Amino acid sequence: MGDMVLLSDVVAVSAEVAATSSRKAKTAAIAVLLRRLEPQEVAPATALLAGELPGGRAGVGWSTLSSLNVAPSREPRLTIGSVVETVDEVRAISGSGSAQRRAGALGGLLGEATGDEQSFLVRLFGGELRQGALEGVMVEAIAAAAEVRTEAVRRAFMLSGRLPATAEAALRGGEAALAEFRLELGRPIRPMLASPADTLDAALAELGECSVEHKLDGARIQVHRDGDEVRVYTRTLREITRNVAELVELVRGLDCRSVVLDGETLALDDAGRPRPFQETMARFGAQEQRAELLHPYFFDCLHLDGTDLLDRPLRDRLAALEQVAAGHRIPGVLTPPSEDAAAVFDDALARGHEGVVVKDLASPYAAGRRGKAWRKVKPEHTLDLVVLAAEWGHGRRRGYLSNLHLGARDPDGGPPIMVGKTFKGLTDELLAWQTEEFQQRSTGGDDWSVHLVPELVVEIELDGVQTSTRYPGGVALRFARVLRYRPDKDAAEADTIEAVREMLRGR
Numbered sequence: 001m002g003d004m005v006l007l008s009d010v011v012a013v014s015a016e017v018a019a020t021s022s023r024k025a026k027t028a029a030i031a032v033l034l035r036r037l038e039p040q041e042v043a044p045a046t047a048l049l050a051g052e053l054p055g056g057r058a059g060v061g062w063s064t065l066s067s068l069n070v071a072p073s074r075e076p077r078l079t080i081g082s083v084v085e086t087v088d089e090v091r092a093i094s095g096s097g098s099a100q101r102r103a104g105a106l107g108g109l110l111g112e113a114t115g116d117e118q119s120f121l122v123r124l125f126g127g128e129l130r131q132g133a134l135e136g137v138m139v140e141a142i143a144a145a146a147e148v149r150t151e152a153v154r155r156a157f158m159l160s161g162r163l164p165a166t167a168e169a170a171l172r173g174g175e176a177a178l179a180e181f182r183l184e185l186g187r188p189i190r191p192m193l194a195s196p197a198d199t200l201d202a203a204l205a206e207l208g209e210c211s212v213e214h215k216l217d218g219a220r221i222q223v224h225r226d227g228d229e230v231r232v233y234t235r236t237l238r239e240i241t242r243n244v245a246e247l248v249e250l251v252r253g254l255d256c257r258s259v260v261l262d263g264e265t266l267a268l269d270d271a272g273r274p275r276p277f278q279e280t281m282a283r284f285g286a287q288e289q290r291a292e293l294l295h296p297y298f299f300d301c302l303h304l305d306g307t308d309l310l311d312r313p314l315r316d317r318l319a320a321l322e323q324v325a326a327g328h329r330i331p332g333v334l335t336p337p338s339e340d341a342a343a344v345f346d347d348a349l350a351r352g353h354e355g356v357v358v359k360d361l362a363s364p365y366a367a368g369r370r371g372k373a374w375r376k377v378k379p380e381h382t383l384d385l386v387v388l389a390a391e392w393g394h395g396r397r398r399g400y401l402s403n404l405h406l407g408a409r410d411p412d413g414g415p416p417i418m419v420g421k422t423f424k425g426l427t428d429e430l431l432a433w434q435t436e437e438f439q440q441r442s443t444g445g446d447d448w449s450v451h452l453v454p455e456l457v458v459e460i461e462l463d464g465v466q467t468s469t470r471y472p473g474g475v476a477l478r479f480a481r482v483l484r485y486r487p488d489k490d491a492a493e494a495d496t497i498e499a500v501r502e503m504l505r506g507r
């Protein structure tokens with residue numbers, strides 16, 4: 001207490017967190033700093049610790065950043081408040097010559113920063129410090145600093161999607177302030193996720209009464225309707241309302257005043273089979289509308305006509321779904337009996353889907369969590385890994401970035417851990433795409449490879465894993481091949497090194 005927190009304190013804690021692999025040490029370092037902050041510093045300092053610009057992006061490009069070459073100051077003296085002021089100032093600059101004026105304002109800030117602070121600020125503005133993987137640690141640190149239950153912090157974060165606002169509320173008003181976070185129409189919440197089960201029988205045995213549903217290979221959507229206003233969001237909470245007019249129209253036609261629906265969407269071919277996942281994702285990014293219609297397959301209802309259903313058991317949420325969107329539900333069945341579940345699984349595979357998701361009928365909606373209440377069952381195993389680098393190809397692949405270096409997520413928030421390489425499964429189209437894309441995301445390289453900002457996620461099919469002395473995680477992929485890129489996921493959602501190690505045990 002008493003001594004003022006400086007930017008240099010945040011930078012030091014940030015470095016400490018990056019340097020240790022102990023989750024406990026990370027949490028403690030952040031909590032100690034949070035406790036020292038003045039109330040108005042909590043939100044911006046939390047943003048800085050999470051690698052985000054306080055208040056959101058400021059529109060400064062790498063070319064501006066790399067043009068700044070300012071002599072560092074010797075003594076740390078920048079306060080959190082002065083950083084916030086400059087960020088606001090830079091964000092407000094618009095009109096002609098704005099790049100130059102932004103550079104001027106930033107240059108002024110950097111001139112007051114020490115060398116360490118300068119490199120922190122440059123990486124911060126460049127978006128390089130953003131670390132989804134730290135979210136879990138931050139949630140725990142906020143709980144420790146505010147002396148409240150982690151669960152209360154997690155819930156507020158999931159509903160708001162914003163760590164700074166969550167920290168601010170926790171430290172200002174404790175659990176009572178956190179409990180005020182509600183599901184708001186038009187503000188997407190992070191979707192509930194599933195964890196893998198080895199077999200259908202194992203999932204059924206573990207969960208008791210369940211809903212067994214097709215696992216469609218489409219794209220996750222969350223639809224909010226408030227009166228006539230309909231908004232659609234992706235799994236990463238990006239709004240795509242304008243790209244999916246047919247879904248908006250359909251939900252506007254449902255018989256209700258307000259609703260929040262969770263589901264999957266995909267396009268079908270003439271035979272009614274799912275079109276490739278890439279085509280659905282292309283619709284989410286495309287400016288021009290494509291011909292294939294997207295169909296929604298809803299599997300959850302989080303709000304209906306003024307009533308929040310998040311904390312209700314799935315059984316009740318499915319009843320609400322049946323009431324409001326009966327014709328647009330994902331195919332599935334309630335069990336027992338388990339023969340019915342097996343029939344749904346076979347049917348899903350026969351129709352070209354991935355498998356099934358088995359869901360505990362008694363469970364609430366756990367936003368943002370990969371819990372045990374939803375289990376996915378698939379016939380084969382894949383891993384979602386982060387692309388760390390790529391090597392220039394030879395022969396037929398000359399001139400293309402080809403062999404991918406793949407990393408698994410460090411659950412403690414450190415950089416991804418390399419587990420293998422592959423160029424198998426890459427189509428000519430993907431080779432061309434990644435050659436172009438990687439060079440834009442390059443952080444450097446040498447004659448034979450390009451290193452990337454670790455943010456692209458790729459889904460890898462593999463035969464298994466083996467212990468390895470060559471790779472730092474002690475484990476290497478066997479016969480890995482690229483299935484597809486996962487633009488709907490960021491690095492924080494990649495599989496962890498633990499998930500890879502678990503496969504050693506013959507899963």
Ligand SMILES: Nc1ncnc2c1ncn2[C@@H]1O[C@H](COP(=O)(O)OP(=O)(O)OP(=O)(O)O)[C@@H](O)[C@H]1O
Nearest residue numbers: 193194195213214215216219220264299330357376
């Ligand atoms: N019936 C369903 N219930 C829930 N999710 C479903 C269902 N059908 C398809 N999905 C999709 O599966 C995802 C849930 O599986 P999981 O939590 O493992 O995500 P994932 O890692 O994207 O899965 P995968 O990589 O296996 O597709 C959801 O995000 C959703 O897009």
